[in-house]
Amino acid sequence: MSPYIVLAALIILCLAGLWLLFKKAGCRGWEALIPVYSAYIMLKISGRPVWWLLWFFVPVINAIAAVVIYTDFVKSYGKFTIRQQAAAILLPFVFLPKWGFEKRTQYLGPSASSEFAQARHQQLKKSPAREWTEVILFALLATTLIRTFFIEAYLIPSPSMESSLLTGDYLLVSKVNYGARFPITPISFPFAHNNLPLIYTKSYWDGIQLPYYRFPGLSEIKRGDVIVFNYPMDADSPYYRPVDKRENFIKRCVAVAGDTVRVINAQLYVNGKKSPEPADGQQAYIVHTKGNPIDSLFIRSLHIDVKLKYSRTDYEMLMTREAAKQLQKHPGINNVIEYYQSVSGYNPSIFPHDGHFNWTLDNLGPIIIPKKGWTVKLDELTIPMYKRAIGIYEANKVKIAGNTIFINGKKATEYTFKQDYYWMMGDNRHNSEDSRFWGFVPEDHIVGKALFIWMSTDENESFLHQTRWARIFKGIR
Structure with a gap:
């Protein structure tokens, strides 16, 4: 079954549950179907001030605020325990419809009102400070789990994907489509990827590194998917970052493991066939x-x-x-x-950075993308292509002495790859740092699939005109 059908079914179940719960609170069910407005209705139902919607525009705070608002909402229906609130957050497609249909779940009143809160404090014998502390800690935990294993927001920082994606687009990236990656660096500061804000020091401790593991996903990576991944070159000096703490990049996957890639006069060919150009590519x-x-x-x-x-x-x-x-x-x-760049001699900035290959951004290849289990013969033409994957990404010691290649101290004439690799390119082909510069993206660097744009702003416009309304909730082609 298509992952898009599964995703659509889950979304429909969530919306159906919200529809029924809205009606129980005396609101109109269809209001649950309107993005942002449905959050406004949740605030009314739970008794929170409307200005809380402004939290959605503050990075990091917006994720925590969304969990708090949602938790307040389910509390208004008597779902007070951590177990019930966790169920509402992690399995909304199950519990929202369940609570919507069952008669014993009724709207009890605005959970944020003083009368409701006082009754609740007396029932639980907790002070307001303790309850707020528990709410914030739960929101932090729930948000971290959602960002790690389900879905995460991502901002487009550069024009490398224009005009498919514009600088200032805010995306939702699914970790579920390809399977969520279990944290490799488990000890880190919440909501900080690799640097702490303001002081710009490491946000993680790399003294503990867990082995790579990915949960089963809804689909395999396909050609044409827009993917967020960790920048492979952050493995080098000066950063030497762990895999999951390398900078996040976003590009289009144009070739998967086992494919042969070639670019001729700016036209991409995969397995000898012209690759379709992105509809909005530059x-x-x-x-x-x-x-x-x-x-x-x-x-x-x-x-x-x-x-x-x-x-x-x-x-x-x-x-x-x-x-x-x-x-x-x-x-x-x-x-x-x-315009395209013709072949004009060796360019050291172009992959594989070797004098045997006189390639440019618009004329390179053929290149075979490594596939798990594929064995490549090693010689003076293939070792420049695959040395980094063998040595850095697959943790082997590679040494070249004259015409002899040594892997982990042993003479090697061939190598069998341990994981799949991918070839990534930006839609803005002449303004993108991508695989044409640094080569393959390993499977363990894949973060998730970009789903849709939930917000878009243009910093070149005045404050009142910054929001690109036409791009909100736009799908990604």
Whole structure:
């Protein structure tokens, strides 16, 4: 069964449960179906002030606030125990419909009201301070579990995926689709990935490292999936970070384990066939103008990035094919010509960083993506390609003496890989640091699959116009 069908079924069950519980509180059931507005109704039902909605716009605090609001909501129906609240958070698709249908679960009143709270304190014999402490600790624990094993918010920090994803897009990333990864570095500060805010010191202790383990997922990684993963090069100096504490990157998986990748004149080929281009992916173009400045608002409306200015009339710009067609019609433009980097000698910044390969961003390959159980013959042409995977990602000692290769002190003429690898590329092909620079992404670096955009802001706009309303709850193609 498709994971999307399973996910849709779970969402429908949750919404059906909320619909029934809303009706029990005297609200209209359909109000549960409207994002954000349903949170407003939960606040009304539980007696919290409406301004609490502002917490949703504060990073880190928004996750904790969501758990507290949701917990207050189920308390209003008599679900006071930690067990019941954990069930509501971890298995909402089971317990929300159950409580919605069962007659004994009724709306008792706003759980945040003073009368309700006093009765509750007397019943449990707990002070308000103790109960708030328990609520906050539970919210921290529940939020950590949700972020680790189920779903996590992620901000697009750079233009490497434009125009599919824009800088300032906030995504929800599913850990369930490919299977949640059990924490490799278990001792770390909550909600801080690898650095503590403000003081910028390590947020984790790497004295304990657990073996890699991934829970079963709903699906395998597929070509075309937009994936969040740990940046492989953070294994090197100066960071030497553990796998799960390496920086989070987001790219599109264009090739999976066992595939053969090649790029010819900016066109990607996988297993000898042209790979479909991302619908909103950007390409590089040389733009010849008539000398007059082009309307900057027009450029921004098409999400065009002016990369280089060659002269008063000539530019290199990054844009989608549709934007190129629109720009060509502009009265101030002479020509819009697609551009790609031709082969022009050895480029040490391009993978595999070896003089045998005169590759560029737009012309490279063929490259075979390692697959678990695949055995590769090792020689002067293959060892540059796979040395990092064998040595760094699969924890072997690789030494090359003349034409002889040693792995863990033993002469080696071949190697069998222990895990799958993937080839990642940004949709903004001429403004993306991706596998063309640093090679393969190992399976144990995979964080999760990007599902949809839940918020989007443009920092170049004024405060009142920063929100990109058209992108809210937009799916990712």
